[in-house]
Amino acid sequence: MTDPADFSQSPPQETAPLDEFSLIRRYFHHRQGDTVVLGPGDDGALLVPPAGQQLVMTQDTSLVDRHFPADMAPADVGYRCLAVNLSDLAAMGANPLWFLLSLTLPEVDEDWLAQFSRGMFELADQAGISLVGGDITRGPLAVSIQATGSVPPGLALRRDGARAGDQICLGGITGAGLLGLEQWQAGQRHGPAIGHFRRPRPQWELGMALRGQASACIDISDGVLADLSHILQASGGLGACLDEAALPEDPPVLAGCSADKQRALQLQGGDDYLLLFTLPAAQPVPRGCYCLGQVDAQPGIRLRQRNGAVGALTVAGWQHF
Numbered sequence: 001m002t003d004p005a006d007f008s009q010s011p012p013q014e015t016a017p018l019d020e021f022s023l024i025r026r027y028f029h030h031r032q033g034d035t036v037v038l039g040p041g042d043d044g045a046l047l048v049p050p051a052g053q054q055l056v057m058t059q060d061t062s063l064v065d066r067h068f069p070a071d072m073a074p075a076d077v078g079y080r081c082l083a084v085n086l087s088d089l090a091a092m093g094a095n096p097l098w099f100l101l102s103l104t105l106p107e108v109d110e111d112w113l114a115q116f117s118r119g120m121f122e123l124a125d126q127a128g129i130s131l132v133g134g135d136i137t138r139g140p141l142a143v144s145i146q147a148t149g150s151v152p153p154g155l156a157l158r159r160d161g162a163r164a165g166d167q168i169c170l171g172g173i174t175g176a177g178l179l180g181l182e183q184w185q186a187g188q189r190h191g192p193a194i195g196h197f198r199r200p201r202p203q204w205e206l207g208m209a210l211r212g213q214a215s216a217c218i219d220i221s222d223g224v225l226a227d228l229s230h231i232l233q234a235s236g237g238l239g240a241c242l243d244e245a246a247l248p249e250d251p252p253v254l255a256g257c258s259a260d261k262q263r264a265l266q267l268q269g270g271d272d273y274l275l276l277f278t279l280p281a282a283q284p285v286p287r288g289c290y291c292l293g294q295v296d297a298q299p300g301i302r303l304r305q306r307n308g309a310v311g312a313l314t315v316a317g318w319q320h321f
């Protein structure tokens with residue numbers, strides 16, 4: 001195990017600006033799990049893979065003004081950039097283990113770095129994932145994270161296992177990611193949707209609990225319809241029928257939106273980072289989750305409206321509403 005204080009080859013005390021090594025030692029050395037033999041500091045990390053497990057690897061890059069606003073608090077940027085990677089691990093049913101952080105910074109701003117790493121490690125500690133290395137370069141602000149998790153052989157949650165008749169389930173109420181972004185762009189800085197936008201809570205515990213239960217799983221980054229269609233396509237060109245009556249009505253997180261807007265947000269919002277999964281018909285829906293409809297053999301996604309009428313939905317078009 002590497003203790004942060006063991007970081008060898010300390011360069012001589014520097015006056016400002018901090019050199020790369022001191023900067024890494026100051027802001028990116030953090031508690032590590034016992035699978036980490038060598039973390040940041042050498043030419044590579046040295047890790048002990050859990051015996052008999054398969055590894056899941058994922059990577060996601062977040063660019064300023066594209067994936068997060070330039071005026072987002074650095075602690076939230078750190079939290080959010082790790083969250084999107086943890087959400088991918090969750091969608092695979094993986095236990096979070098290690099991550100690498102590639103940071104592109106326009107300048108060395110120690111206050112920014114201190115807050116960024118605090119937000120990032122807050123979530124890392126919750127998930128039990130260790131930062132084991134990375135890279136720092138100069139350029140327009142960008143955060144790229146590569147995360148690794150483990151899963152017992154054969155139990156990873158994949159997109160291609162859905163079957164006609166399966167229930168389509170959601171790990172929570174969707175729509176807050178997009179609503180939060182819209183509110184942020186309108187100048188709002190507080191409220192439940194803004195909270196979700198700043199700090200989405202990836203569902204790694206749910207992902208692990210769904211091992212051997214869910215037939216397919218994905219995390220919602222593009223919206224329920226778009227991500228459901230990824231599962232349906234990967235599973236051999238299936239279709240689905242969703243129940244409008246199954247959508248939570250007037251959830252507090254979407255308060256203030258019209259019924260139509262709430263339905264559009266719930267079905268087509270993005271950046272929710274909740275799990276969308278299919279369950280064989282006989283399986284009970286896990287607590288905190290709800291069933292939105294069923295997979296069927298007829299390609300396309302349909303919506304059964306409250307009045308019983310069934311209409312086709314397109315992934316992009318909400319003119320159907």
Ligand code: ADP
Nearest residue numbers: 024028040041042043044101103133134135136
């Ligand atoms: P090299 O020149 O051999 O590529 P670097 O100078 O890029 O090494 O990095 C030195 C050490 O610091 C490596 O162990 C690397 O993993 C670690 N490191 C660099 N940037 C970060 C970062 N943002 N977070 C954590 N560790 C980092």
Ligand code: MG
Nearest residue numbers: 043134135136
């Ligand atoms: Mg390097």
